[in-house]
Amino acid sequence: MRAVIQNRQLASCSGIVTQKIDRRTFFLGSGLAGLAGVALTLIGPIGPTLGLNYIVDAFLVVIVGGLGQLRGAVIAAFALGILNSLSEYATEASLAKVIVFLSIVVFLQFRPQGIVSEQSRGLA
Helix, strand or coil: CHHHHHCHHHHHHCCCCHHHHHHHHHHHHHHHHHHHHHHHHHHCCCCCCCCHHHHHHHHHHHHHHCCCCHHHHHHHHHHHHHHHHHHHHHCCHHHHHHHHHHHHHHHHHHCCCCCCCCCCCCCC
16 A cells, blocks of 8 residues: 555556555545444434544544554554543543643644654755
8 A cells, every 4th residue: 555655656567456455445444434433323423513523633643643653643542532531530521621732732842743753854
């Protein structure tokens, strides 16, 4: 998948069937989205705005974990979940969200690339 994403023509020349990779990627992504939808329906009522409560949290997990880094996203998801649970235990739910947002803002001030970042050459 990585080869097809980065350079489709070179991957095709190397013998990788890019259409097959496209199909498998689509099926994998849609299958995981379907499982996530099933899991969300078990939590609460079903409606067109079912996932809106989770979009901001998912976005923050990706940003804190580091863009494109699965390991960082997993670490960030656990860290933010634990921080949210501890904050809700000590205060109320709405104040816990504020505490989580403020801690993310403070964290990103010191480490804007996230928990895990790729090492690359800068243009400077």
